[in-house]
Amino acid sequence: MKKIEAIIRPEKFDEVKNALADAGFPGITTYEVKGRGRQKGITLSYRTSEYRVDMLSKVKVELTVRDEDVEKALETIIKVAKTGNIGDGKIFVLPVEEAIRVRTGERGDSAL
Amino acid sequence: MKKIEAIIRPEKFDEVKNALADAGFPGITTYEVKGRGRQKGITLSYRTSEYRVDMLSKVKVELTVRDEDVEKALETIIKVAKTGNIGDGKIFVLPVEEAIRVRTGERGDSAL
Amino acid sequence: MKKIEAIIRPEKFDEVKNALADAGFPGITTYEVKGRGRQKGITLSYRTSEYRVDMLSKVKVELTVRDEDVEKALETIIKVAKTGNIGDGKIFVLPVEEAIRVRTGERGDSAL
Amino acid sequence: MQKLSGRRSIAFFSAIVLLATNAFADNAVSKVDSGDTAWVLVSAALVLFMTPGVGLFYGGLVRRKNAVSILIQSFTIIALVGLQWAAFGYSLAFGPDIAGLIGGLNWAGLTGILSDPNPVYAATIPQSVFIMFQAMFAIITPALIIGATTDRMKFSTLCIFVLLWSTIVYDPVAHWVWGSGGWLKNAGALDFAGGIVVHVTAGVSALAAAIVLGRRRDHGAGNLVPHNVPMVILGGGVLWFGWFGFNAGSALEANAIAGNAFLVTNTAACAAAITWMLISWIHMGKPNAVGIVTGAVVGLATITPAAGYVGVPAAVIIGAFASVVSYVAMYLKNTRTKIDDSLDVFACHGLGGTIGALAIGIFASKAINPAGGDGLLAGGASLLGTQVLAVAATWIYSFVVTIVILKVLDALMGLRVSAEEEEIGLDLTQHGEKAYT
Amino acid sequence: MQKLSGRRSIAFFSAIVLLATNAFADNAVSKVDSGDTAWVLVSAALVLFMTPGVGLFYGGLVRRKNAVSILIQSFTIIALVGLQWAAFGYSLAFGPDIAGLIGGLNWAGLTGILSDPNPVYAATIPQSVFIMFQAMFAIITPALIIGATTDRMKFSTLCIFVLLWSTIVYDPVAHWVWGSGGWLKNAGALDFAGGIVVHVTAGVSALAAAIVLGRRRDHGAGNLVPHNVPMVILGGGVLWFGWFGFNAGSALEANAIAGNAFLVTNTAACAAAITWMLISWIHMGKPNAVGIVTGAVVGLATITPAAGYVGVPAAVIIGAFASVVSYVAMYLKNTRTKIDDSLDVFACHGLGGTIGALAIGIFASKAINPAGGDGLLAGGASLLGTQVLAVAATWIYSFVVTIVILKVLDALMGLRVSAEEEEIGLDLTQHGEKAYT
């Protein structure tokens, strides 16, 4: 099993969520995070001043999938999350040694 | 070392937290996340309409433990987090290569 | 590639963020988390009562780096995040199998 | 003077006294009654407070990314219309009549007319106080409309729209109904506190604006949920509080008519809130909190035109009936149409104002207000017809002129933000700010 | 008429004048004083605003998952009791006396009694205004109780409870103390603005309700911390603001008694807030913000019955003393009992109202209000006894009847939500809404 961690634009989240479900990945966990990368940040203003905020709001979507499903999930996410502009985000793939369904105690792929 | 990531019902969090401490795992980090799985989501209403929210509030509890403690920690969590209903959550186990205590610079198991 | 997860004091975050950028690690993702460790928690008061809150606000900084950069990143974080008091936090290092830049589809080290 | 005035006797008597005590009088403002003045001053302040109240009510209903946007829109409208009113708005609405259609610009700039009462409108308070009380009505009316255009309208265009709309829609209609010589006033139309002038104009214009603007890009996606329900409830509380100034203040005296307006306002709001609660409980299995507050607002809007003319039993009927109609209208809008009147301004205010204005034709009674009229139940056959005329004229005028204004603005400066800006939210893109950090 | 009235002379004179100018008078409402009417109208609006204020104060104190629930409970109570009051509540409380115990239903529906003053209660304002002012007291009282039942009571049962409680507890006690012919009023009991009628009934009933309902499932777990302290402070600010209407409005005239009530109200609140701050600073090492606001509310509640009868020094003593007692009571409740009066309604209002009502028996002085009485310090020996009687009767009656109502409702429809619903929170389970998204 692999864990896919995709950091995406918040405004793309609904699309990614739906695309993943359509592609057979209903199970996801999401975080509201702030990120910095190559993107310059945004300019906010307060009274007479402007200031740059370099930590931007992002959504991190996390899903653990069977080894053979990794590519499909990655493609699904990239397809809808991509705008072509800096700040589209990153995806990381990590090894997972075990998965357990709390309700039943099932382990391994069948717990996903 | 392994990292245990348990996604549980928010209302079970206090019990899990206490159970882990009792079982010898005081060190935990938690996230407020939203998740979707087999659970159908909940129905919210707004004026004359109902709508389904498929991303539900969950708590993710994360703890890094020594290899030999993994099973004990898993059992502890499952015991209290389980209600038997859909939405009880999932636990993932990931390999951890190194742990460091910032205060002392200690590394490895003793940093936990 | 390795993923570095550093759980630090919130008040140290700005310093850590800047130090990482200066050390050549602009790309980071951060979470607002709550954590418990050896730290006793803080005492809050409400009307006539005091109560201890054992889950304290922490910031988790996450960055994926090339294998050869791990030590440098760790040192950078430890140097500024350390106060010497209990509650300074922990750093975990996890293996990452793949990284992808959503915008371009690049993979591997060059996606970082 | 439209109101029952037990104080006329005192005013008359005071006049005699003044002849005798003239040597001691500084000037002739002695017709001013301090109690009435105190009440209308407070009422003006209360109505001013309603506009941030609308902002909170709306602000809680939108998503986090547009919260600053709608709150600052309502706040800015205070400033825009406040200036317009002083510059020429008051004069257009209440100035010397021109052909029953509009006031002359004689009082533009508000100089030289402030201290003495204008007995045509309010005989016992300085005209400055009447001007300010009316200003707050002119202000809140466009602030209601923004519930229909939220989440997608350019801030710059909105500012221009508000100024044009106040001038071309609000001021004329206010003149027709309330201005001395206004054609609807002359026809005998009754609108105690602005059911027609405020709620019908705002509600119908909101519908027009929603149609011209088109839907939000993610309309219907089911994620358009209130971001802050406590803020909605607070806004509802501020509105209820301020509405006493709105309705009971419209008596323009601190007298029994004001007392009646206060009482029926409260009662109608209660009846409407409970009715809405019960409908949503039956329809959806749970009593919806936002719905209960919405019901109260519908009740308050609906009783507004009638508050000075009807009694307690009528108030209960009016409030309850309005909730049913408004609920059904929202339901049909959501299920049968694609119109994105985002926060249901039309269903709340357009229908509320209409129902209330027509209800006068049924329930009004001279026993409650001799300066009012007799509706059907009190044997007055003609009033309902007049009310229908007034409402119909206002509907048509508001709808058509709003569409024209918006089409012109669309051509000149564009109405909507870009798709990307809409996705990111108006707070960041229009104001460079985030609601919460 | 209970109040000192320098205006009686004017009223008398006006009467003569009216005979002379009768031809010019529309009717006989000329006894209405516009200044008094303005003041009581405003006061009624202010007291209405206090109920959402209570909602905010309580709403900030509960956890996030129950915030909508308590806010909408307070809002809904406005609507429920507002209707009940118009239907029969006012008549039960203030209608023609039956055996000193209750008003008759003669005025049910509020028809035909609105325009003229009812000189028995307030000689210079239309009765409609008196009715509305009193309505707001009837509304806020049960809205105080929900601080004891929060986080676990079924919304449906709460609605029925409120209607029954208003009818069987509030209306009778209001009649006893304030109603013409009420047995406690006849006995000479004094309660200027509702220390007995409002705060004792609410506080003691809250205690009863907390006992009958039982504790929250996670009571004592130490995680019951305020979810939004700014909301608590805002609520406290709204309450302080509105309380001027509550207390100074109870003079029912804009006169020196109102001025005194305003002044001692403010002073007692200040003294109580500072006292609480100092106690918490000493006791816990830090001045607790929620505590400072709580202290102010305790001071406001405590001065309420006495506001029209005592002077500034007494106000300082009363406020400071009330904070000490309330603090100790909360501390003992938390450490020595298992009672879950969740937001300490009893300690704030039950004890506050009691202390204030008894303080009248000590500090009241006819030098301040000739229509009041003389307490111990002014040489009046009997007043304290009467006050003890009034408080004791109200304690017992409120406590017993509340328990009976709740036991009956428990049997009929159940009082508490299920354990699972309580865990998930009332917002989602009772209303299908989330406070913040």
Place this chain on the structure above:
Amino acid sequence: MQKLSGRRSIAFFSAIVLLATNAFADNAVSKVDSGDTAWVLVSAALVLFMTPGVGLFYGGLVRRKNAVSILIQSFTIIALVGLQWAAFGYSLAFGPDIAGLIGGLNWAGLTGILSDPNPVYAATIPQSVFIMFQAMFAIITPALIIGATTDRMKFSTLCIFVLLWSTIVYDPVAHWVWGSGGWLKNAGALDFAGGIVVHVTAGVSALAAAIVLGRRRDHGAGNLVPHNVPMVILGGGVLWFGWFGFNAGSALEANAIAGNAFLVTNTAACAAAITWMLISWIHMGKPNAVGIVTGAVVGLATITPAAGYVGVPAAVIIGAFASVVSYVAMYLKNTRTKIDDSLDVFACHGLGGTIGALAIGIFASKAINPAGGDGLLAGGASLLGTQVLAVAATWIYSFVVTIVILKVLDALMGLRVSAEEEEIGLDLTQHGEKAYT
């Protein structure tokens, strides 16, 4: 009595009547006018409400970790100064004059002076009402200062500072300008509603405090962004609402002067808000929401001293000009100095009050208020000089004495929290609370 009084004639007449009807009069309070009393009672309540309003306005601007801190500071100041005022503050400010500099302690404790009007200050309302109206001014003034000291000042020291500052700065300056016999009043200085007494003292003292305290440790780091913009806008709405009591209430009668003050207050706020919006739009490319609210507050502060003396056109000029000056001052402070007047109290209130006070010397006209004066434009050459004198004296006195007080307190108990406490935030370290959980 400072105000135009068409009611003097009535008062005189009433006096005659009273002779005739003396037998029926309870006492001699009949000079009290119920309408004026109602208005000033309400105004006092409105000004009280402004202090939590300032708390919200400031609370939204600070970071999350200091939100409770600043909100409870403003709340606590109500209690501290409310008590000080009753104990001796009122007497120092308005008591029998000593050498033009300060009032005597004759009225300390406020006994025996409450019921009758004090014709020197307000002839038609009980002195208790005047005392309370003035109390609210004494309260809000130090509550403005905390915008400069936020995020770093110890709560204990702040409490002592507020008590000392009220006593040594506010009370004397209030006496100079408003007290009977005050030297600036005698010199003919005009300050209708506190531009000098409130805004100049607060703004200049804030500047002094910012300098003495030094900067926040992370000042300039660019992360000092408002944590809750809706809270800022709500605070701005509450302030606007309350300011009608502040300014129009300062007429101390419900008359045409009050009406004028209400009107120009609203107009100046509108002009200032729009001006700020346009400047920020041009300067930064977007209309800043916090800026629009800030502009309104600047306009309200600036018109304050002039509200009873100038007309509508002057109000527009004053409001717009003040926004420009305040904007530029903030910009220069941020770019050219290291001063950390954190929430720009000086630029808003110090400059606003100064501009408004000087504007009187230019725009005032006896045509608007015979009890006022004639400025340059009305041919009055000397008034401007007097205003300059009053402003200059107040600047110097406030600045110097504030520095002295703070230096003494620094030596005795320390001004700032520790660096670590500042990092963690004042909510946790000073109060043991978190704003949101």
